[in-house]
Amino acid sequence: MSGNEAMPPGTQQIDAQAARRQRRRLAGLDQPPWLHQEVAQRMLDRLPVIRLAPTAVLQSRPSLGGGDDGLRRQYPQATQLWVEPDEVVRQQWQQRLRRGLMQSVMDRLRGATPPELVAEAPAGASQLLWSNMELHAEADKPALVRRWHAGLAVDGCLMFSCFGPDSFIELRALYAREGWGPPAPDWVDMHDLGDLLVHAGFADPVMDQEHLRLTWKTPQDLQRDLRALGGNLAPTRSAGLRGRGWQDRWLRSLEALRGVDGLLGLSVELVYGHAFKPKPRLKVAAQTEVSLDQMRALVRGVGKH
Secondary structure (H helix, E strand, O other): OOOOOOOOOOOOOOOHHHHHHHHHHHHOOOOOOHHHHHHHHHHHHHHHHOOOOOOEEEEEOHHHHOOHHHHHHHOOOOEEEEEOOOHHHHHHHHHHHHHOOOHHHHHHOOOOOOOEEEOOOOOOOEEEEEEEOOHHHOOOHHHHHHHHHHHEEEEEEEEEEEEOOOOOHHHHHHHHHHOOOOOOOOOOOHHHHHHHHHHHOOEEEEEEEEEEEEEEOOHHHHHHHHHHHOOOOOOOOOOOOOOHHHHHHHHHHHHHHEOOOOOEEEEEEEEEEEEEOOOOOOOOOOOOOOOHHHHHHHHHHHHOO
16 A cells, blocks of 8 residues: 555554464463453443343453353353464354363353354344454454444344553553664554544444453563453564563563552553444446345345334
8 A cells, every 4th residue: 555545544553463362372271361251251341231142152262351151141042252363362162162172161051052153154143243352453444343333133233342542651651762673553543543434434423432451460460460451462563572671671671550549550451342234235336236244234124124
């Protein structure tokens, strides 16, 4: 893309290979990252405002975000679809299901049937699409949102969460002073994410943000929890491996994050969004071609009135 062309909404520089490695590592853990689980609960708390009775719930990359138990409790009669495009992760989770490593989860769900794990969502397969803490680490956000749109039925609802641009801003200042390059990509603003949804065909996106201050007693505690969230996906991050000397310097530098309460603090901005898939609109021309799927969707829409 040349410098004179307009960038699509939600465009962001992400190291795609690093993002794939990070997703695979997180998917191999026994549980999703601690912060992702907290965000999942906050998303579940928002579900009652969306009046839906879905027959199918589609979870996009569920290994990242958690929330499966809550979704099943909220919609016990709904079929659960898990979409995982990465073949390595998909095979790993299929083996987990077969070996019964998720039996404790299934026991809590009182005999619920296992989810259907697929590489790609069938077109119009679900009335609710759930994506927790996935979008910010996706290299091609427009393509992901288009896949979300395709997987939803007409009048279906998308719910998602991700990091906002104010996440870990204290680390950005610290890294700039030390000359270490960016500690993370520049996360996309929620207004640009809303434009991205509209650009993909969603209607009436509702965006919200929440700011948290996370605190730790020691630099080692902070380091452990940051590692649990993944890694640095900025393409312009410092290249190469760093030794023990750099790590010791990094831990000492974190002391600059102590607040008046004596605790090390970092800011996190969480972005929440939901939007609906509207009925398709046909462009009027001298000759208009209508696919069979479009015609069926239009007939279903007319039948509701």
